[in-house]
Amino acid sequence: MSKPIRTDIAWSTPSTITVKGFDLCKDILGTLSLGDIAFLELTDRLPTTRESVVFNAIAVTLVEHGLTPSAIAARMTYTGAPEAMQAAVAGLCGLGSVFVGSMETAARMLQEAIPDPSKKGDLDQLAHDIVERFHGRKQAVPGIGHHMHKPVDPRAPRLFQIAAENGFDGPYIKLMKQVAREAEAVYGKSLPINATGAIAAIASELKLPWRIVRGIGVMARAIGLVGHIREEMREPMAREIKTRAEEEATAHLRGKA
Amino acid sequence: MSKPIRTDIAWSTPSTITVKGFDLCKDILGTLSLGDIAFLELTDRLPTTRESVVFNAIAVTLVEHGLTPSAIAARMTYTGAPEAMQAAVAGLCGLGSVFVGSMETAARMLQEAIPDPSKKGDLDQLAHDIVERFHGRKQAVPGIGHHMHKPVDPRAPRLFQIAAENGFDGPYIKLMKQVAREAEAVYGKSLPINATGAIAAIASELKLPWRIVRGIGVMARAIGLVGHIREEMREPMAREIKTRAEEEATAHLRGKA
């Protein structure tokens, strides 16, 4: 009654390692970059040169956002378990719906509006419907607006420029831009496309299904968290942050004691 | 009494994002690949072209090892929490002392033997002392031997070739090779350098401190785990593995019930 299980990712013989059909030693090492193999993991094929430039750009954007909650979580874990750096990188558990997960929401919005990019439909109407739906539910439209980067999130135009220079300027990018214009009119405030929205649109142009888009952020941020752990090793801040938080947050209680 | 805290990794203004002193939009996006920014996170500087080739090669080697324990852990977690893919990537918690952590042990062995690569000492004597120390404690020497890849782990010569072609063939690589030769003589069996040993030696040539070397594996494997989650989405195996394990492992108990 048992069902067969199979994987098509990698396998080995004593003298060879194969990854997605490519010989690791002959075809991959020395030839493919880390970003290219990430693309291979996400699509089962090698990127073209232009796809590689665009994919690397969106992945690189997600590596480092400074002292984010996940970076602080990683540093806190490292402080308690310096012998298990990998467990600190599990600080990426916080890359959920609020921050990185918003890419997934935006990509889903675009891909559900345009299931087949070769039949793109009326983008103005699609944008109108999307904004109306979110506005009606009193929700924020994913992929637009930023608490700090105003009036423009500089990453969005730069990523769109890189995409366009490499031949990616299709319906998902156009729809994302139209959604932002429509939303600014309906919500009555500046709502520029943010990095998340640009990445969601470009990932959709690269034909990455929305369900895996968050994965670009997760893999990229793992790189960034290793960088934060490295800094924490040399110039620690976790204990100081903890001490201050504890002192302030319990002051009203210790005063009573 | 509070101590100042500081980070030098990234900061932002409304119109700019800076990572390690580089303007994200102007200097990094479209220019640096994912592997290059990983190098930047680990060293605070950009790699040269040759360093980039070598660093990408060692990182790429670590992305995908097939159905490892961490891949199975990631798939199990995904099965229970498909809404939180990032938590599944926390399967990298298993990249500890047994598998990926052995890179750290090997890099430490090399860097403690040669604290300053410009003063390399007598490599034969160093290799002799290292092997004697591990052999005396009845421990395996890190970085050599592989349960499957015999008589040669094909990744090691290929990585050394890439390193040499790019100018990296210094004392750490030489010492690693001498350690393997010495160990084969002392332990009386084939003990070729494995991928871990090659990476530890090359990372040492790249001046990466041993304490951070495991981080290359952690960041790389995060990429691979996203690939496994993607496959699990489309062709799941976690539940089947679980069902079979449960049935077999409790058969002796259910027989009694």
Place this chain on the structure above:
Amino acid sequence: MSKPIRTDIAWSTPSTITVKGFDLCKDILGTLSLGDIAFLELTDRLPTTRESVVFNAIAVTLVEHGLTPSAIAARMTYTGAPEAMQAAVAGLCGLGSVFVGSMETAARMLQEAIPDPSKKGDLDQLAHDIVERFHGRKQAVPGIGHHMHKPVDPRAPRLFQIAAENGFDGPYIKLMKQVAREAEAVYGKSLPINATGAIAAIASELKLPWRIVRGIGVMARAIGLVGHIREEMREPMAREIKTRAEEEATAHLRGKA
């Protein structure tokens, strides 16, 4: 501009530790059990004797479900990082929407139907509306049905019995039972209340908000996962499961190699 932060959980002086207003050494140690302090963490007050019996029963139910995906994930992580047992317990990352999280969904369903248990409304109508809503969306109703425990999940009647014996038999439990009856009629099959549904109803009677109900499962399963790690230390299975999965899942690929 900074906002104050505060916690009311615990604080210390050189000679005292206080948890939720109780002196740890004088009031808690030797007096409160692990289950009681868990209740205190969830409600800010001590349980009555009857509440303690009921709460311990639902928590105990969740400790151990055998070789679940999270147990296998924990064992896989332990295999790779035996020096970091705590990271293996992070196998609880898989306690998401599919398994333990279903308690949260069921509790939410009940508490949204009866926001104030002192004004319970028409339970038959509420049950009718709930089942109609899930059936209309072609979704399963949370808290009922079980793939193995048929026709009855024995934990549900036992938990309800313990609750009733201790004075807990209010509107949430009644509604859960009526939902099951209604669903059996509408879906046309046996749909007994499962452990999840019983726990959701009883937790609601204990006035635990639905947002925290999953937490009972998470804390309980952490205990169970330590038990699995202990067994893995003495009678390991993770490597064998991994080896078998890898061999079978890549057989079609190695045949080609």
Place this chain on the structure above:
Amino acid sequence: MSKPIRTDIAWSTPSTITVKGFDLCKDILGTLSLGDIAFLELTDRLPTTRESVVFNAIAVTLVEHGLTPSAIAARMTYTGAPEAMQAAVAGLCGLGSVFVGSMETAARMLQEAIPDPSKKGDLDQLAHDIVERFHGRKQAVPGIGHHMHKPVDPRAPRLFQIAAENGFDGPYIKLMKQVAREAEAVYGKSLPINATGAIAAIASELKLPWRIVRGIGVMARAIGLVGHIREEMREPMAREIKTRAEEEATAHLRGKA
């Protein structure tokens, strides 16, 4: 060639669930508390009444230590992924060598000194040898000294009192006390037994092997972390901590920008 796998923890039939040989519904629910089932997980048997009091006391001690690094990590993760509370509890990844893991080190120290508690040897000599060994390596002796609880960690005498009242006052507790006395003489400062040391000694009296002792802390702290997540839901502090840390830590960089 495959090896059999087995578990003796739990199994089910359609109408029964069995945990460690006990019928969940008949023998456990309504009878055993959460602490007792934790003892069962750790020892394969039910505690006596006295063992239950002592075990619950040490477990309860470990539930809540206020705003620890792991609590802050959990809150940070919750902020980013409120839909995946279980991933926030993975903040327990930080319960490593520095904090909770010190229990393991202390228990190991005691159990290696007294492998068989029925043949306890000369405790003065054992304590002398232990302190000399750590002092010679310029290491701290595990289980003694506390940065805040001076001159006495009030948990230690209370836990020893509870243990003694229940018949546990054997060689491990005596050795731990003698180690503290010896260490105070050798290191020339006040080094009272801390909670960690008391728990390590009492766990050893309960015959828990040192390798699993950390697990008591991990399971207990999972309970506490759920409490912190509950507070974070209602009175969040993670974002404020993050904002302040980011502002201060990057001030020197933004000044340059």
